Amino acid sequence: MPPERLSVDAAQARLLATPPLPAETVPLADAANRVLAADLAFRLTQPPFAASAMDGYAIRWQDMPGPWSVVGEAAAGHPWTGMLGPHEGLRIFTGAPVPAGADTVIVQEDTHSSAGTLTLTRSGPAHAGAHIRPAGLDFAAGAPALPAGTRLTPARLGLLAAGGHATLPVHCRPRVTLIATGDELVPPGTTPAPGQIISSNGAMLAALLTATGAIVTDAGIVADDRETLAQALQSADADILVTIGGASVGDHDLIHPVLTGLGARLDFWKLALKPGKPLLAGTLGGTRVIGLPGNPVSAFVCALLFVAPLIRHLSGDPHPLPFTETARLTAPLPANGDRRDHLRATLGPDGVTPAPRQDSSMLTILATADALIVRPENAPAAGIGEAVHIIRL
Ligand SMILES: Nc1nc2c(c(=O)[nH]1)N[C@H]1C(S)=C(S)[C@@H](COP(=O)(O)OP(=O)(O)OC[C@H]3O[C@@H](n4cnc5c(N)ncnc54)[C@H](O)[C@@H]3O)O[C@H]1N2
């Protein structure tokens, strides 16, 4: 066994030392929020032709200030194919190709047109080239579009669609199976008998991990029984198997002994982390296993710090760890112990306020928190106004 109480950083590094999932090619609609698996170049030029940016008239700048005779019309999708001659103007609409010979567009609000004659009613365009988007203003065919490792935001999907890509190479989405363990647990919607509580962690973690990009199967509740648990662990067909509860050292905490019995390779168990000390990670056959502690806040924080980053990493994200920023304290904090702590806190205009109670069973506090304050191992006491690291929720 590795030494106890690995640091959070070391544990994250171990967990993420594995290659991402392979690529698949999917339609644009299925690529949203996924990560590009290859460098892509533009296949098209945008705009593909010099296009009018306004409704008005295309003219030759050298013929300013007019008048012009109107020789035809061009609309988006309906080009005019002639060559504009001296003192000729073309009625043109936004998005239409600017005809050969023209170099400037006058907006229609600056003109008067009658019996085929166009005159200016105001000073007109300020310079040659006004209101024309040159071909390739946005991008040119052959130029690099987006590199591998890019997360496909809505704007990036739009860019690649415009650039001629109808399907995209993306990393496969990790499949995650959630298993809650504990004889006290009953599913949401049940009336708990004496000694029972609702298994709330499944719904919470399924939502968190789905939002992170995984395909989540919630396998429900498994009793504290070695046989049953071993069977459930072995039958999960997933890239990541997440167990909830039973990670600690009590007589009914079976995750560690059952995994060991199944021949799982353990990466770590027990971290210098609060909440979530008994977090466990390893591999069972080809499946990554993460054993989360059962306390709801511990389970949530460990999922945020370990399972979500593993999902992002396997999905091809080169920056899988939670984004940290700084905020100023509105209340003092005592010195921290030797486990990195994650305090539930609210954000306001004056800074970040730690919740007065930090019990790892309290969902009311987690549900109202906007952020976690990250307190490094052995951090000294911190006063009001001092900057601390936070992770937004
Ligand atoms: N002697 C020691 N006892 C404990 C230690 C320790 O180091 N020595 N560690 C404590 C810490 S820290 C934590 S965290 C807990 C976590 O232990 P487990 O992972 O074994 O969790 P359980 O005992 O199964 O459950 C803890 C708590 O959470 C409730 N729970 C469990 N699953 C769910 C669920 N799916 N939905 C909602 N709530 C759940 C469970 O009923 C318990 O109340 O161990 C400490 N003990």
Ligand code: MOO
């Ligand atoms: O770390 Mo436990 O997660 O303190 O409650």
